[in-house]
Amino acid sequence: MVIRRIGPLSAGKVAGVLYAGFGLIIGAIFSLIAMAGGFATEEAGGAAFGALFGIGAIVLLPILYGCMGFLAAVVGAWLYNVAAGLTGGVEIEGSAP
16 A cells, blocks of 8 residues: 555644644643642742633633644645655555454
8 A cells, every 4th residue: 555645634633632632631741730830939929920821821821832732733734745746656565354
């Protein structure tokens, strides 16, 4: 079997969902670190700033990661299609079950 073309929008949608999931995980980690840092300070409002930053990370990072993953996959699929047009594609060999 030879892969001659990859649908850029199809690849973009899949990558966007995957990267949004990664962004959610990383946002949760940032949130925990920000809240721990906020509670560690003795300044007034430190805990509120940490909580606000943590909530922002959980909301904003999945959106940013998803958009960037979508764009990167669309460009990558387009570049693959150009290269596959010049070379004939990638041959995949597998065994039947």
